[in-house]
Amino acid sequence: MRVTIADVARAAGVSKTTVSRVINTKGEVDGGTAARVRAVISTLGYVPSSGAVGLARGNSRTVGMLVPSLTWPWMGEVLQGVVDTVEAAGYGLLLFTFNRGADSVERFTTQVSARAFDGLLVVEPENTLDKIIALSHKGLPVVLIDDRGSHPDEFPSVVTTNHEGGASAARHLLADGRSRPLVITGPEQFGCVRDRLGGFREILPTDLVAVGDFTELSGRLAVEQLLAAGTPFDSVFAHNDISAAGALRALRAAGRSVPDDIAVVGFDDIPMAQHTEPPLTTVRQPTRRMGETAARMLLGHLGGATAQETVVLPTELVVRQSAPLAAANSAPVASPSAAVPVDSVSA
Numbered sequence: 001m002r003v004t005i006a007d008v009a010r011a012a013g014v015s016k017t018t019v020s021r022v023i024n025t026k027g028e029v030d031g032g033t034a035a036r037v038r039a040v041i042s043t044l045g046y047v048p049s050s051g052a053v054g055l056a057r058g059n060s061r062t063v064g065m066l067v068p069s070l071t072w073p074w075m076g077e078v079l080q081g082v083v084d085t086v087e088a089a090g091y092g093l094l095l096f097t098f099n100r101g102a103d104s105v106e107r108f109t110t111q112v113s114a115r116a117f118d119g120l121l122v123v124e125p126e127n128t129l130d131k132i133i134a135l136s137h138k139g140l141p142v143v144l145i146d147d148r149g150s151h152p153d154e155f156p157s158v159v160t161t162n163h164e165g166g167a168s169a170a171r172h173l174l175a176d177g178r179s180r181p182l183v184i185t186g187p188e189q190f191g192c193v194r195d196r197l198g199g200f201r202e203i204l205p206t207d208l209v210a211v212g213d214f215t216e217l218s219g220r221l222a223v224e225q226l227l228a229a230g231t232p233f234d235s236v237f238a239h240n241d242i243s244a245a246g247a248l249r250a251l252r253a254a255g256r257s258v259p260d261d262i263a264v265v266g267f268d269d270i271p272m273a274q275h276t277e278p279p280l281t282t283v284r285q286p287t288r289r290m291g292e293t294a295a296r297m298l299l300g301h302l303g304g305a306t307a308q309e310t311v312v313l314p315t316e317l318v319v320r321q322s323a324p325l326a327a328a329n330s331a332p333v334a335s336p337s338a339a340v341p342v343d344s345v346s347a
Contacts, residue, residue, distance in 0.1 A: 003046040012040040062092040063298060064117035066108065066132075068125040069099045073242055073270045074287045075123070078145060081291025082121060089299050091118075098125035112140070119298045121145060121291075143298045145290055146192070156301075158294040158311045162192045165283040165315035166199030169237045169265045172281070172317055174204055176325050178235035178263055181206050184222045184247060186214045186239045196239050196267065208233060212243050219246025227254050234262055235323070241266040241273045241282055248276055248322065263323035278321035286313045 005023075009016045014037060021029050022037040029037070040046075063086050067075060079095075086093050094117050098104045111117070112135060119141035122132055133154045136142045144157035173181055181204055186193040188211055197209070210225070212218030219238050226233055227250070236251075238244035244266030251258055258264055258278060266273060269284035293311055319325060 003044045005046070008037065008040050008044060008046050011044060012037045060116060060118055061090060062094050062117040063119055063121060063295070064094045064096065064111070065121040065123075066096045066098070066125065066128075067123045069097055071099075072123075073240065073272070074268050074285065077270075077287035078123065078291040081288040081293075082295045083291075085292045085295035086299065091299065098128065119143070119302050121294050121298055141298060141301045143294045143301075145294045153309075156297055156309055156311075158290050158297070158313065160285050160290065160313050161315045162195035163199035165267060165285070165317075166196035166201075166237075167203050168199075168315065168317045169267070169283055170200040170203035172319070172323065172325065173235045173237065173263060173265065176235075176263060176323065178204075180233045181208065181235040181237055182222065182226060182233045183209045184212045184219050184236065184238040184243050185209060186212060186243075193239055200237055212239070214240045214243055216242050216246035216249070219243030220250040221246075223247045223250035224254075227256075236262060236264045238264070238266050241268045241270050241276075241280060244280055244282065244322075245272065245276050248278075248280070252277070259321065259323050265323050269318050273318075274320070276322070281320045281323035282318055284316045284318050286315075289313055 005016050005019050009019045012019065012033075014033060018029055018033065019037055019041075022034045023041075063082075065079070065082060067079075069075070070079075083093055094111065096104070096108045096111070098108075120132075120135070121143050123145045124132065129152065132142060132144075133152060136155045142155040144152065144155060146159060170181075181200075183197060183200060183206060185197055188194070200206075208226075208231070210218075210222035212222060219242070222243075223236065223246075236244070236247045238247055244264055247264055248258060251262055251264070256262055264280065266280050266282035267285070268287070269282045273280040273282045290313060293313065297311065
C-alpha cells in the first residue's frame with residue numbers, strides 16, 4: 001500500500017502542511033521537527049510525488065511524454081530529441097506507454113491528477129485523442145508529435161510532409177522507368193498512410209495496393225502473394241522501412257534481383273535501412289528534429305510564449321542501392337494506367 005503524506009504527518013505528530021514544508025525546504029520549520037519528519041520519511045519509505053513538490057514550488061519542472069510503445073522503429077530517435085531538449089532546459093521527463101491497456105490508462109490518469117508534470121508531449125496512442133483533447137481543455141499544455149493526419153485544432157503539433165514524401169518516392173520510381181508499382185501501406189485508419197498513398201498516386205497512379213500493418217511480415221506477405229499470383233510489378237513502395245525489409249526478403253527468397261528486376265523504396269530512414277541487402281532507398285522523416293521541435297514548443301509555452309499551431313518539417317528522399325536512379329532513365333516517363341488490384345494483407 002502506498003505511503004501518503006498523511007501517514008508521515010501522523011507518525012511524526014505534525015500537520016501535513018509541516019511535512020510539505022520540510023519536503024520543499026521552505027524554512028518555516030524548526031530544526032528538531034524537520035529532523036523528526038525526515039526520519040519518519042526515511043523509515044516509512046515515503047516518496048513525495050513530483051506533483052506535490054511542484055504545487056509548493058509553482059511547477060514540477062517535469063515534462064510528460066505519452067507514446068503508444070517504445071517498440072516503434074523510429075520512436076528512439078523522437079525520444080532522444082525530446083530528452084536532449086528538455087534536459088538542456090533543466091527539466092525532467094516522465095515517460096508513459098500505452099502498451100498495457102487499462103493498467104496504462106489508470107497509471108497515466110493518476111499522474112495527471114497528481115499534477116506530476118507541467119506539460120505533455122504526445123505521440124498519440126490509438127483511440128486516446130479525445131482524452132488528450134479533454135486534458136488540454138482543462139488547462140494542460142499539450143504538443144502533438146506526428147498527428148497521423150488527424151490535425152486537431154485544440155493544441156499545437158509537429159508533423160512531417162507525408163503527402164510530399166509519397167510523391168517523391170513516386171517521382172523517383174518514374175524517373176527510373178518503373179511503371180507497375182506495388183504499394184504496401186500501413187493501417188488505413190492512419191492519416192499519414194492516406195497522405196503517403198495519395199501523394200504517391202498523384203504522380204504514379206496504381207491500384208496495386210496491399211494494406212499492411214507496418215510489420216516485416218506484412219511486407220513479405222504482400223510480395224509473396226503477387227509473385228504466387230503471377231501479377232507483374234517492377235517496383236515496391238512500402239510505407240515504412242520494416243515492411244520494405246520484408247519485401248526485400250521475399251524478393252530475395254524468390255530469386256528476384258533488387259534493383260535489376262524490382263526496385264524497392266521504404267519510408268522513415270531508420271538506422272536499419274542502411275544495412276538491408278541491398279541498402280534501402282527510403283523517404284527520410286526528420287524524427288529527432290520532430291522530438292526536439294515539439295519539446296522546444298512545449299517549453300516555450302510553459303515559459304509564457306504563444307504556442308505555434310503547427311510546425312511542418314520536410315521529408316527527404318535518400319537514394320541507396322535498392323532503387324538507384326539509372327542514368328539511362330534520368331528523364332521522367334508518362335504515368336501508367338491503373339494496375340491489377342491485389343487483395344489486402346495483414347499480419
